[in-house]
Every structure is written in C-alpha cells, then in structure tokens.
Amino acid sequence: MEAAKILIDGQWRDADAESTFHAENPATGEKLAIAFPVSKWTDCDLALEAASKAAKELRNLSHEAIATFLETYAANIESAADGLVAAAREETALPIAPRLKDVELPRTTNQLRQAAAAAREESWKRATLDLERNIRSYFAPIGPVVVFGPNNFPFAFNGISGGDFAAAIAVGNPVIAKAHPLHPNTSRLLAEQALRAVQSTGFPTGAVQMLYAVSNENGLKLVSDPRVGAVGFTGSKGAGLHLKRAAEDAGKPIYLEMSSINPVIFLPGALADEQERLARELVDSCLAGAGQFCTSPNLVVLWEGPATEVFLAFVARAFGERSSHALLSSTGRKQLHAGVTALIDASAELVTGGNPVEGAAVRYENTLLRASAKQFLVRPHELQREVFGNVTMALTVANLSELEAVLDKLEGNLTGTIYSSKTSADDEIYNAIEPLLREKVGRLLNDKMPTGVAVSPAMNHGGPYPATSHPGFTSVGIPGSLTRFAMLQSYDGVREDRLPPILRDKISNPNAWRSIDGAWVKG
C-alpha cells in the first residue's frame, strides 16, 4: 500500500521514503491502516529550501496577513473538528469528552487566535526607541523553525497546530513540523486544514510544511542545518538531549521541554483540615489523561503521621477502584513499567498497582509508590525519575530539615505546588521551604493541582534544566512564547524611511506598546 504524502511547499507529495510505519489504536492494540513514510534527507532538504524562500516572503508580509492566516486556520480546524477528533481518538485513545473535543481542540484554536492577536498587536516585538541617539531595536523573525511535537497532545502541542507552531508563525517564521509517529493521521488532517488556510489567504507555500518521521541521524542533521533559525521540541529527555547538542553545536537556539515530576507538597495544616477532599483532588490530577501530562504530579510530599496514612489510604483505594485509562502506546507502557521497576529497585515501596492490565487495550494499573525522605536522600537521582503515566510516588518527611534536604536535591521542574492550612498554621514551614522550591521550578502554585496550564501572558510553562533547556523562556503563554523564535535587531543611525514601520517616530500601529526613552507608550 502506498504511503501517505508529505506536505512540502504547498503540495502534498510522495515522500522519498526509507521505510514506512503505522500508528496503533491503543484502545484496541490494532495497527491502523494508513502507512506513513520515514523521509530520507532529500525530503528534509526540499523542506528547508522552501522554508528559506518562505522566510524571505514572510518578511514582506504584513502582520495583518499573518494574523489572518492563523485565524483562518483556527476556523478551518473548527469546521473539520469531527474528523480530527475521531482521528485523534483512534490514534491516542484519549477521551473525546472531556478532552479532545471540548478541551484540547478549543484550546488549540484559542492559541492560534491569541497568536493572531499578538501578531496583529505587535507589542511582543518590544520596539525600543532611543530617540536622542537614534538607536532603535525590536524582535524580528529568527528564520525557519523546526517543531517536534510530543505524543500526549495531538492538537494543542502538535508540530503543525500547537503552541510552538502558533508562536513561530506569529513571529513571521516558516515552520517545518515533524509529526509525532503516534498520531500521524491526526497531523495529516491538521495539515490539510493548514494548507487550505495557506491557499485561501495566499500565505507563502513554504511557511507550513510537514514530515511524518526521519531517522535519528537526519533529525540531528535537520536541527543543525544552516538554513534553520531555531528549534522547538517537546518530548522525552533521551531524544531531546541528542537534538539539543546537535542544534547547540551548530549555534541554533533550541527550546526543549523534556521532563518534570512536579512535586506537590502537603503541609501538615492542609491535611489536618480536609484529607479526603485533597486526596480526591490529587487522584483526579494524577489520573487525568492517564497521568500523561508534563505537569502531572509524580512526587507527593507529606509529613509522616496518622493524617498522611489516612490520606494515602484514600488515594490507594481510589487508585485501585478507578479503572485505568488506555495509555498512548504500548512502547509508552513498557517505559512506564520500566520506570516503576526502577523506582522499586531504588527502594520505593509499591502500595498499589505496578502491573500492565491484561487485555487488548494498552492499560496499566493506577500505581502508587511510596518512599521516605531518608530513602530519597540516599538515591535522590534515581527516586526523582520521571515516570510518564498514571503513576505517582508519595514521599514522607519526618520534619522540616528533611524536607529542606529533599528540596535541595530536587532537579529542575516545570511546577512546584504547596498546599497549606487556610489559617497561618503552616506559615513558618512555608516561608522556610518556598525559596528552596521556588528556584527549582518555573511555576509555583498554592492550594491547587498543577495539571491545568492556562494560556495566560503570565504563565510560565518552563523551568530550570532538565525540565527545559533554558529557564528564561516559556512554551505556553502569549506573547511570552513568541520571543523564543525571534532575534533582536538594532538599528543605529538608520534613516527614518528605511526603518521597519514599528520603529519609526510616527507609530504605524496604534495598538502596539513601545518603549520610548524608557517609558512604555501605546499609540
């Protein structure tokens, strides 16, 4: 059977394939019908050539045209929602509702529209004018962006429709999307809608391209190609670190989101107040999407004592009672099981779960482990291993100084959460541990689970290594996520009529905020 076509320079064309692959339906274990190509370098080269051309064309396009493309694409996705949701459901086994149809798809179109609004407003460019010296600067497109999307968000982080895509396009960069091999058909259907938007808005044909897969070797070659401006990657640490080194050795900015165990700390006063409600909140957060979120709480820290035992008994019971959801892939299940085994080998105790669920669907028992701070401090690296799925580990501490020692050993994470008493009962402990946790995480939460990631200008979906590759950037939140794909350009003594419109004395865009001689001014 013929393999699906790749999207190159506005055309669906036959890949120069070195092999083909099929996705599977994790709900049934079945191999799906469509064959998808693993592209040889010739395909990458074609995409890079077209993207280089498109980068130049995009520079001559108005911000309005970029916004219109993004909005048209969002509307196209909505009009094709049923087919997209069905394809994503088949390839990922994620629930249709609540999730694919009513949460993730609207989130995706919302991101595209927010990116359009940012492109139209232009404030993200941070135009800075030093009028006396006639020096002016702003953020401009960085060049073609290669986006590797993850397995767990077939729409909202997809290389051809997700946050990195929206950010890179809003800046004015072409995108070469590398579809995730677990949901190639969903990616194909999204790319069809993107292409429709390209055609109907007259967008540069090389601005939106997609390959399904490349060899590891060609992946490294792709991210380090001179024609590339920057790279966005969301996925596993193993793959990420290889791409990171290749891109960085070539001097290419690469933004990776790789791993996070998202510690959630329950201070004694919080548990004293309401063990059961909090336990339910934790269980909901751990098991949502079978725990396959980058912000899933993998490490739950509690004070040794009776309240914690009641709490954990509730969690264990709920884990046992709730049916476990299908995982994204059988490979993922193998890795999950290997992770659980590694935690046990590193001295964690298995409380409940710990085995694959028999049957056609790719399921794993909801799994709770536990360890003490003393054990953690003997093997801090091994016991903070990320296990991607419906698994969490409780860590009990005997006192504040143990908790401080644990936090001192904590690696970089996307989030860190502290639940504390509604009164001031926990304030002393909070004040002692907050600075330790704060410097290890991109987002600090109080009294709520970290699994929700709002698309807010104040969001930081980022954090210190190894959660991401640079703690100064966020991959969610607009306009913050855009500057990752921009370069700073300064104009020194350049004649007024040669300046980009946004840097001229007279403002071209009444909605853009600019920093003029140290003051932020609009219009």
Added chain:
Amino acid sequence: MEAAKILIDGQWRDADAESTFHAENPATGEKLAIAFPVSKWTDCDLALEAASKAAKELRNLSHEAIATFLETYAANIESAADGLVAAAREETALPIAPRLKDVELPRTTNQLRQAAAAAREESWKRATLDLERNIRSYFAPIGPVVVFGPNNFPFAFNGISGGDFAAAIAVGNPVIAKAHPLHPNTSRLLAEQALRAVQSTGFPTGAVQMLYAVSNENGLKLVSDPRVGAVGFTGSKGAGLHLKRAAEDAGKPIYLEMSSINPVIFLPGALADEQERLARELVDSCLAGAGQFCTSPNLVVLWEGPATEVFLAFVARAFGERSSHALLSSTGRKQLHAGVTALIDASAELVTGGNPVEGAAVRYENTLLRASAKQFLVRPHELQREVFGNVTMALTVANLSELEAVLDKLEGNLTGTIYSSKTSADDEIYNAIEPLLREKVGRLLNDKMPTGVAVSPAMNHGGPYPATSHPGFTSVGIPGSLTRFAMLQSYDGVREDRLPPILRDKISNPNAWRSIDGAWVKG
C-alpha cells in the same frame, strides 16, 4: 616571590595555585613584577560555595541595597581612577587619553550606575499580572554567574567591573569573575574597590569574588558546576566554543560574544560624493585601539571602479603613514600575523603592512588586504576569518548580484554597515541588500562606523552565531542585558501576602513598569 591573593567570600586569600604567571607590558615587552596564581579546583569550589550562600542572601536583599552597592562601587572606582588607569596602561598599552581615563573608565562607572538605576526601577523584571486568573510572573535571579572578561577592555568588560558583572549583580546574582590573564593587576585593583563597596554597604561577601586563572579543564568544570546559574563570556571563538559545550551539556545558559568581522559596505553613491572624508573615517575606525574592538570593520565592501581605487589608495597611504599602536600582547600579535597569512593563503592580496614592527613594543604594521567577490565566493569561510587587530580587508564587487552572493555567504556578525548616497541614488541597491545583511547582524548602521557601542536600552551588542551564541540577547544596553541572567518565575494561585512585592495587586515600587492584563502600567 609570593603570588597575588584571590578574592573569596570577602577575603583576600592565598590561592591553592598549581602555577603562577606574569602579565607583560606590551609597550616595552617587559614581564611585569607581580606573580598571579593559576587556581586549582579547590579555589573554584570555595568560590562556588560562597556564591551559593550569597545567592540566598541576595534574595532577601532589597533592590535598593543592590543599587547602593553598584553606585558605591562606581564611586570607589572613580576615587581610585589614577591607579587603575596606570595599571591598565601598563598591562594593555592602551592610550590613557583618549581611552582608558576619559572614555573607558567613565563608561564603566556609567554602566554600573545604569545597572543600579535598573535595579532600583525594577522594570527589567517585566512583572506580568493576569488578575482574573491570579497568575503572575516576573524575571528573578538565575543564581551565581561566572564571568570571563576579554583582553581588550580592562575596565568596561572586565569580569569584576564590566557589563556582564553589572548586569548579573543588578539582577541579584553573585558573580565569580575570571580575570583576563593579560591584565590581572588591573583586575586586582578593581576587585579591591569592589570589596571596599561590599564592606561599606554590608553586601553579601560571596557576591563578588575573583580568580585570576584556572586550567582549561577547571574552566570547563566551573561553567558546568551544578551551583552555577549562568555564564558570561567575551573572548575568542576557540576558548568560547569549549566553554559553550561544557555549559550547555550541563543545562547552563551561557552567553558568548566570540567573533565578528563587521562588514562595512560603501555603495557607489556614497563614494562618489566624498571619498576622502569616508576613507579617513574608515581609517580612524580600523586603527582605533589598534583595531582591537569586537566591532572593528574587518571587511570593507566596495564597488569595482576608479572611485574605489582612489578610496583604497587613500586608505593604504594613511595606513602606511600612521604609526601603528602597540597590541595587547605578543601572543595576540602572533595570532594576528597567522590570520593575515591565512587570508593571503586564501587568495587575498596584501596592499600594505603584513609584518610585525621591529622593536621592544608589541606592534604590527597597519595592514590592508584586498580580494574580489569572485575570490571570496570560492573561499567564503577562509576569507571571512576574524583577524583581531589593525588589519582590514577590502572586498570589491562587480555588481549587485555579486554583492548579494557575498552577503548570502556571510556568517553571523555583531554589526553591519551601509554607507549610501545622501540622495536616493543608492536606494535600489540598498533595498535589495538590506534584508540579506539584516538577518546576519545584530546591529545595522547607516553612514557611520560601527566601533562606537552606546550603552542604550535600544542597543544590540549581539547577533547570530558565531558572533554570539544566541541572537535574542545583547551584552550591552540596560536593561536588555540583565535578562540574560534571570529566570522566568510564574506564581499561580499564590496567596497575595506570599507574592514578591512587585507582583502584588498594590504596587510596591511606584517607578516600576508592569504589564497588567495586557497594558503596561507604571505606579
């Protein structure tokens, strides 16, 4: 003789030295008296421990205290100016005036004071409030910063007093400065003034530390140490790339400024108007500080023809007539000569100069080379080699398409300059080449030389690789240079009284700009 002491945690202490070294006076070729230690790892470890402690102390210090330290240090430098200038003169042979005393030293204290003002104002933190969702973010200190200063600015880029130092401290990070081995005594005298400021303002003792030298191996270990937050480096590409890989493999942000040939393009109309004035401007720029500026014009692009021959004859004559200034070191002279030889080997023609000047002082003849675009296009990599010193290469192009081909092969640079006719005579060519040049350079200039780098909020002293390691950041310009040493921290649902003051509903600092629900607001 005993080696100079290193500055660790507020104390001058004996280094654990593996060897010692001496600086030389490039004006006389003499070895200078003071021995300076090459520190073993134990010294690095002590500095890292003290810096970690200081990072925590700095978090509890007010922005006012940080500003006061920077201002006190600036005043101390001024009070010690004569000794500092004499030491720098002895170690670098740079002129006292115009340069060390009346340009570089005031620039240095001005940078420290601008950094103080930025610390006091807090706008650099880009506090962002999403009031409805109660999500808030800002830029916070990244942790201890290791700063490697370059050879060519003993004050303004010194690891213990320069732009990276000022930026890192203003953010609230401790600095471990690695003095440049060509001016250790200047660095020592600066550190004395820094220590006085630490003592008189009660600043954390581990916030300002200095080593003179470490082995390459320990340098790599230092930048990749878990206690380090980020690294600033200005220097050669060779050393920079080794540090880059070590830091990046450890997940540490490293900002490097490495090499740049700063193309200056004279369009036909510019030369037609005033060959002699422009030639003088170029000569002044090329020979200032013996061309030892990161923004020195190493590549001058001209249209083939009689005007260019007149222009180049003037430049050649001036190069021959003006006495060449002492270089920073005999090693630098060797590298310079090797660079000239390599350019000649790559087909460049030697017009004038090309030899070391006999005598005790470390001098090299002012050197002009030339090549055609046709030659350049055969060996683009070899013919855009940076040669650090009083050397420049003229490149003649026959027509626009040759120039476009040259620009297409150009690597990343800090600056790019276009001189054009005061009338519209060159507009067509300008419009054709500007986009090609623009994407290769951090700062684009019109009608003036790139050697001046104003400390302006709109400055970009940065650019695409290999000029720097990331095109989104500048090392000169405040507040822009500060965010390199900051991490993004988001607060999600955190109780009001637990927020950093700048993120609370009620503004703590009436001078800070904050982005509240999409609008920039002050006070």
